Amino acid sequence: MAHDSHDAHDSHVYVPEIAVDREGKEHVVQGWQGDYEGGKLGFWLFMLTEVMMFGAMFLALTYYYTLHQQDFLIASASLNRWLGGFNTVVLLFSALTMGLGLLKMRHGDVKGAKLMIWTTILLALVFLGVKAVEWTAEYHHGIFLGLDALQSGNEHSKPFGQILFFGMYFTMTGLHGFHIIIGIGLMLWLLKRINAQKVTPDHNILHFNIALYWDLVHLIWVFVFPYFYMIGAGDIAGGVVHGH
Amino acid sequence: MSVEMNTNNVLEGFTSSAATFAADIDQVLWVNLVLSIILFLSVVGPMLYFAVKYRASNVKDEDIENITHHTGLEITWTVVPTLMLAVFFWYGYSSMKTLRTMPDASNAITVKIEGSKWKWRYEYPANSNGYVHKLGGAFTKPVQDENGKVIVKGTMDKSALYVPVGTNVILEMTAPLGDVLHSFYIPAFRMKEDVVPGRITKQWFKADKVGEFDVECAEYCGTDHSYMYSRVVVLPKAEYEAWFNSNADTPKGNYAKGGDAVLQRHGCKTCHSVTTDKELIGPSLKARILTKEQVLDVIKNGQAKLGYDMGAMPAGLATGADAQEIAAYVAGGLKGKQPASFAACSSCHGEDGKGNFGVAPSLVSYDATLLRNVLKHGKKGMIGTMPPFPYVSDEEVSAIAEYLNGTK
Amino acid sequence: MGKSYFDETHCAIGHPKSTFMQWMLTVDHKRIGIMYAVVMFTFFFVAVAAALTMRFELFSPGQQYIEAQTFNQAFTLHGVIMIFMFIIPGIPAVFGNIVMPLMIGAKDVSFPRLNWFTFWLYIFGCIVALTSLFNFNISEGEVLFKFADTGWTFYAPYSLNTDTNVITTLVAGFILGMASILTGLNFLVTIHRLRAPGMEFFKMPLFVWGIYATAWIQLLATPVVGITLVLAILEKYFGIGIFDPSKGGDPVLFQHLFWIYSHPAVYLMILPAFGIMSEIIPAFSRREIFGYRTIALSSASIAGIGYLVWGHHLYTSGMSDTAKVIFSFLTFFVAIPTGIKFYDWIATMYKGKIILATPMLWALGTIITFAVGGLTGVTIAMVGADIHLQDTYYTIAHFHYAMLGGVVFLLFAGMHYWFPLVFGKMYNETHAKIAFALNFIGFNVLWFPMFIAGYMGMPRRYFDYLPEFQIYHQISFIGALIFVTGLIYMFTVLIRATKNGKPCGPNPWNATTLEWHLPSSPPPLENHTKVPYVDFRPYEYHHGQPVVKFDENMRRID
Amino acid sequence: MVTSYLIEKVGYYKVLIGLLLLTVVTFSLPEVVVSKYTFSAQMFIATVKAWLILMYYMHLKGEKTIGWSVLFSLLIVAFFFSIVMIDVNNFQYTDVSHITSPTK
Numbered sequence A: 001m002a003h004d005s006h007d008a009h010d011s012h013v014y015v016p017e018i019a020v021d022r023e024g025k026e027h028v029v030q031g032w033q034g035d036y037e038g039g040k041l042g043f044w045l046f047m048l049t050e051v052m053m054f055g056a057m058f059l060a061l062t063y064y065y066t067l068h069q070q071d072f073l074i075a076s077a078s079l080n081r082w083l084g085g086f087n088t089v090v091l092l093f094s095a096l097t098m099g100l101g102l103l104k105m106r107h108g109d110v111k112g113a114k115l116m117i118w119t120t121i122l123l124a125l126v127f128l129g130v131k132a133v134e135w136t137a138e139y140h141h142g143i144f145l146g147l148d149a150l151q152s153g154n155e156h157s158k159p160f161g162q163i164l165f166f167g168m169y170f171t172m173t174g175l176h177g178f179h180i181i182i183g184i185g186l187m188l189w190l191l192k193r194i195n196a197q198k199v200t201p202d203h204n205i206l207h208f209n210i211a212l213y214w215d216l217v218h219l220i221w222v223f224v225f226p227y228f229y230m231i232g233a234g235d236i237a238g239g240v241v242h243g244h
Numbered sequence B: 001m002s003v004e005m006n007t008n009n010v011l012e013g014f015t016s017s018a019a020t021f022a023a024d025i026d027q028v029l030w031v032n033l034v035l036s037i038i039l040f041l042s043v044v045g046p047m048l049y050f051a052v053k054y055r056a057s058n059v060k061d062e063d064i065e066n067i068t069h070h071t072g073l074e075i076t077w078t079v080v081p082t083l084m085l086a087v088f089f090w091y092g093y094s095s096m097k098t099l100r101t102m103p104d105a106s107n108a109i110t111v112k113i114e115g116s117k118w119k120w121r122y123e124y125p126a127n128s129n130g131y132v133h134k135l136g137g138a139f140t141k142p143v144q145d146e147n148g149k150v151i152v153k154g155t156m157d158k159s160a161l162y163v164p165v166g167t168n169v170i171l172e173m174t175a176p177l178g179d180v181l182h183s184f185y186i187p188a189f190r191m192k193e194d195v196v197p198g199r200i201t202k203q204w205f206k207a208d209k210v211g212e213f214d215v216e217c218a219e220y221c222g223t224d225h226s227y228m229y230s231r232v233v234v235l236p237k238a239e240y241e242a243w244f245n246s247n248a249d250t251p252k253g254n255y256a257k258g259g260d261a262v263l264q265r266h267g268c269k270t271c272h273s274v275t276t277d278k279e280l281i282g283p284s285l286k287a288r289i290l291t292k293e294q295v296l297d298v299i300k301n302g303q304a305k306l307g308y309d310m311g312a313m314p315a316g317l318a319t320g321a322d323a324q325e326i327a328a329y330v331a332g333g334l335k336g337k338q339p340a341s342f343a344a345c346s347s348c349h350g351e352d353g354k355g356n357f358g359v360a361p362s363l364v365s366y367d368a369t370l371l372r373n374v375l376k377h378g379k380k381g382m383i384g385t386m387p388p389f390p391y392v393s394d395e396e397v398s399a400i401a402e403y404l405n406g407t408k
Numbered sequence C: 001m002g003k004s005y006f007d008e009t010h011c012a013i014g015h016p017k018s019t020f021m022q023w024m025l026t027v028d029h030k031r032i033g034i035m036y037a038v039v040m041f042t043f044f045f046v047a048v049a050a051a052l053t054m055r056f057e058l059f060s061p062g063q064q065y066i067e068a069q070t071f072n073q074a075f076t077l078h079g080v081i082m083i084f085m086f087i088i089p090g091i092p093a094v095f096g097n098i099v100m101p102l103m104i105g106a107k108d109v110s111f112p113r114l115n116w117f118t119f120w121l122y123i124f125g126c127i128v129a130l131t132s133l134f135n136f137n138i139s140e141g142e143v144l145f146k147f148a149d150t151g152w153t154f155y156a157p158y159s160l161n162t163d164t165n166v167i168t169t170l171v172a173g174f175i176l177g178m179a180s181i182l183t184g185l186n187f188l189v190t191i192h193r194l195r196a197p198g199m200e201f202f203k204m205p206l207f208v209w210g211i212y213a214t215a216w217i218q219l220l221a222t223p224v225v226g227i228t229l230v231l232a233i234l235e236k237y238f239g240i241g242i243f244d245p246s247k248g249g250d251p252v253l254f255q256h257l258f259w260i261y262s263h264p265a266v267y268l269m270i271l272p273a274f275g276i277m278s279e280i281i282p283a284f285s286r287r288e289i290f291g292y293r294t295i296a297l298s299s300a301s302i303a304g305i306g307y308l309v310w311g312h313h314l315y316t317s318g319m320s321d322t323a324k325v326i327f328s329f330l331t332f333f334v335a336i337p338t339g340i341k342f343y344d345w346i347a348t349m350y351k352g353k354i355i356l357a358t359p360m361l362w363a364l365g366t367i368i369t370f371a372v373g374g375l376t377g378v379t380i381a382m383v384g385a386d387i388h389l390q391d392t393y394y395t396i397a398h399f400h401y402a403m404l405g406g407v408v409f410l411l412f413a414g415m416h417y418w419f420p421l422v423f424g425k426m427y428n429e430t431h432a433k434i435a436f437a438l439n440f441i442g443f444n445v446l447w448f449p450m451f452i453a454g455y456m457g458m459p460r461r462y463f464d465y466l467p468e469f470q471i472y473h474q475i476s477f478i479g480a481l482i483f484v485t486g487l488i489y490m491f492t493v494l495i496r497a498t499k500n501g502k503p504c505g506p507n508p509w510n511a512t513t514l515e516w517h518l519p520s521s522p523p524p525l526e527n528h529t530k531v532p533y534v535d536f537r538p539y540e541y542h543h544g545q546p547v548v549k550f551d552e553n554m555r556r557i558d
Numbered sequence D: 001m002v003t004s005y006l007i008e009k010v011g012y013y014k015v016l017i018g019l020l021l022l023t024v025v026t027f028s029l030p031e032v033v034v035s036k037y038t039f040s041a042q043m044f045i046a047t048v049k050a051w052l053i054l055m056y057y058m059h060l061k062g063e064k065t066i067g068w069s070v071l072f073s074l075l076i077v078a079f080f081f082s083i084v085m086i087d088v089n090n091f092q093y094t095d096v097s098h099i100t101s102p103t104k
């Protein structure tokens, strides 16, 4: 593995060293420069840390779900599923455009790739916009961190389970939104690098990794969405009106 | 492992073992110690031996042997330790089983324990008269002279957990919601379990020796963690029964009812100094000295928690320079010339600021209303948060108020 | 002789002229390793100062010099620095950086610029931690010592209630965690991608195995504590309720999440240390290591099992009894691979030629002290026993034997072992041996009495204690003085050697691994002139001499 | 070159359609199926979706080292979940404890 023959995509400047064994056979030495596989591996490993972070939050969430099922369902039922669902579809399409962008880049269509990245950014902004609408609506319903309903010991206080549900809801969708914002920043940077010819069809590890990152953001949402918005759907919460 | 007891002991009872299962735990530790020494020697023995035998000056280069495998040995040093570990697990598990299997409640006394910042409180089931014993309280720190020598020993007052010998006792433990973790640890009984706000945890014991044993807090809980002592007093059965069915506070007599003793018992003194002006965690209770910031805060935001007849004090009665002036005057203990702006206050707090018959609080001394409400609701203000003390009785509040104002 | 890495470097940005800027911007793994050492060492002495303050205060019962609150801040400061700023970056960041690439024949780590960035992230984290030390009350010209007083474990709800600077400390912890993750990531990719041709996993030196196992822990466990700290920060700022009992939050959940990281973290500390042991023992026994494969695989399995046992810190937390039993059961499995390692090392000494140079003395000393630390760890892994011993000085003694008598001692062993490699000079052996003796004696006098005090019921984190424990604290105090003397002595010897030490060749110990086959000493900028082809095992000796030899083009000539 | 481009592109669209369908199921399922299983069903669908994304969008198929790493980390998370859940479910005093009792 260490002596994989170097990849066709590798940087053009770096000439790898050769090691010679006792029989005089030559072996290509993998240098850190232009190591496409290494870059990919590194980025995947980084994403595993994200998996662990969100894994831990889901763990906390599930912990409280087992303790306060009924409250969780009631709280979940009060979220606006249509907006959440819409956002799911938006992210789905953005994952597609991101993937197509990478595909185009690899096959030499730099212009098409850039277009796709811009589309992705646009979709990401739509996502954030919808999120903002949702949070505002919740705020006006008196549900927000720091408002009475999510404090203990006053007449508006919700039961424990619901306080915890909403606490985690704002935390997790907030952190997810934060990842989206970072993603937008990364994509803008990527566009700059493309324009500067630093990312090219032959040398696209940055593009590849950002596409991976975007898929990860999507992947997290795939769990966040049903956990928060869907578990209280249907008749389960005992006749609570769905959505708003 | 017994060690000479120091005669200066503040508390006693660490070294003895005094619960039925304490011997089990000691046995576990002995088994572990013996096996551990064997394992230790199995590593360190050969090491020292080789280090001497094969020391550089003793070995010719040709005699070095590059042995890299020996299946028999490798299996041995995998399997034998594994077996030993199985023994360890078994002992750990079975002793834990004894410690953690609660006896049948009908066959035991269940005492409720509440641990809160720096005191333990015990509540017994109702006795034959329907009277409920509530004991416990804070430990008084020892007093040192300037050379660090202890001149007054720390004491537990009379409060302790009283239990009969040879009887199962179940401890049902918790901490108030706003409090932190503690751990109820009786070294002589070899038992401990955390006290968790919002959770109930339990442990049990059956004391097999009459005597007094220390209780320590073994989970870090802040400034006075190391003074959160209490004690278990194991009594002969008859003596216990006699006390339990009486209405006496403790088998050794009643609590002192004076304000000072009450302050001590409820742990007020861990946060408040009463004899000096020093601000510990809360303000000194020597005189009611409000700080300038406190007064400004109340003027700006009002005050609703003190429960006087008037109800809430409205916010924003004075602003700017006026507010500053008033604050300086009040913080100064209402001494000197009264500023004109104080008129905004005197309608409720009285001409002299010393209160108005329960309508609004005195700004310089404590009355029972103020105390009762602070104790009932706690107080969150400029200095910090004071926890509520809902169980302090009205008599006790009056005693405190009398005491606090009597000294001035 | 060509130029060494002290003379020239590659920089992350531009080509600065001044030596100072060249160090600040360097991407060379060896220089970065040295800088880590310098910073860690500085902080380390702050933590030692805090420890000595505690020991002074505990000299006799009652209040001596400081207030209870200050004492609580002192042990928090001590724990936080020792754990997050010293021992976790510790061996990986110093020796992982300096020697790991040399050992696998790489020119640098996989992402040298990331490595540079990581170092500065670490510094940034340290600075944030420093800002949490004090509050400045400008208007009254006061400086208040406001460092967190929670203990290094930050248990909720105390950490949520106290008014000390917990948030800043948590942020610092988070940043330092990020730095640790990135170090691990870099090393994982390096080990996977940049091994010299021919070097399979089972031809890597055992130190590299240690680093590899550790890197997995850094990567997969640290994020959990990272997010836990973030949740605690959010809890403190916004009151999300997750750890706050008055909103239904469960403090025990915090402990779960905290130890899910912090238990694996102790193996993160010890595994590279074991790696150093596995380098030193064969080099100073002049023979091939016994059971190479089992040692390598035991590192991996300790790392793996390490993820499964965090609950042994929660035996008295109010966790369910079922979970206690499961965790107790799983915990014992860690001792098996550790034991295998120990016996393999001892077997390596059998029929070798044992040279008691300073690194070897430290290594053998550690076998004694870590065995005590490990075996007492097994004692408290037994639930019944731990119910009595948890949160007493027994635990304190256990982990100082493991961390100080295990990790830090081996760090010192490594410092003596690789000193000639890094500086090209040799220290004074006699003085170094005396320093070892002082340290070893001081250490045992310092910590052994604490086992007894703990068994008798002396709880930890106690500012004041009952008079019957006085004797133990006083013996311990004397040990601390001997120990610190030894430390200062040792550092003096080493620091003086950087200036006045006798120059030594590239391989003063007659060791076999690749880092001793450099063309010059100290090594040149890009390590080996040519990358060798590795078709040999890492510790091949014949009649006490290294088997593998290279010519100046790194081709084998034996 | 062009054909491989087309094939890959079609692949992307296929996965998209799959994901969209699953999203529709996510959305409508609670209205149709017995509600007691909503939670498990939702999580199951999410897992299938995640698998699709990992395999096709993130090109995990055929990656050996990376694949094992991902699996390893998921196993660890799974272990964390199982033990912590064993703990909550076996806590002895749930009914009497303030914060663990199901109703406030």
Ligand code: HEA
Residues within 6 Å of the ligand: B039, B040, B043, B080, B081, B082, B084, B085, C153, C266, C267, C269, C270, C312, C313, C331, C332, C334, C335, C336, C338, C339, C340, C342, C370, C371, C373, C374, C375, C377, C378, C380, C381, C382, C386, C389, C390, C391, C395, C398, C399, C402, C403, C406, C407
């Ligand atoms: C480098 C750090 C390090 C290491 C390596 C270890 C190693 C081990 N630790 Fe330790 N531990 C800590 C650092 C470390 N620990 C810290 C910092 C704390 C406290 C944190 C805090 O609360 O602040 C702690 C606390 C701690 C506790 C909780 C105590 C309590 O709070 O009540 C427990 C309980 O099980 C424990 C167990 C173990 C075990 C079983 C091992 C095993 O890995 C040990 C294995 C080694 C050996 C067994 C010795 C060598 C082997 C042989 C000689 C062969 C034969 C042996 C046998 C067959 C037994 N440790």
Ligand code: HEA
Residues within 6 Å of the ligand: C036, C037, C038, C040, C041, C044, C048, C051, C052, C054, C055, C075, C076, C078, C079, C080, C082, C083, C086, C087, C094, C150, C151, C152, C153, C396, C400, C403, C404, C408, C460, C461, C462, C463, C480, C483, C484, C487
């Ligand atoms: C690595 C970890 C480490 C180390 C080395 C030490 C070293 C020491 N510690 Fe400890 N200690 C902890 C980690 C450590 N400690 C932790 C985590 C806690 C728990 C905190 C809490 O409760 O929250 C604790 C708690 C603790 C307590 C208990 C406080 C209490 O509960 O009341 C005490 C009491 O005496 C103490 C004392 C000491 C002393 C005297 C030393 C001395 O031995 C110090 C002397 C130092 C050395 C011998 C090391 C020298 C190393 C170098 C100079 C490094 C150089 C590096 C390079 C060049 C790269 N420590």
Ligand code: CUA
Residues within 6 Å of the ligand: B115, B116, B118, B181, B182, B183, B217, B218, B219, B220, B221, B222, B225, B226, B228
């Ligand atoms: Cu209460 Cu420590």
Ligand SMILES: [Cu+2]
Residues within 6 Å of the ligand: C262, C263, C266, C309, C310, C312, C313
């Ligand atoms: Cu542990």
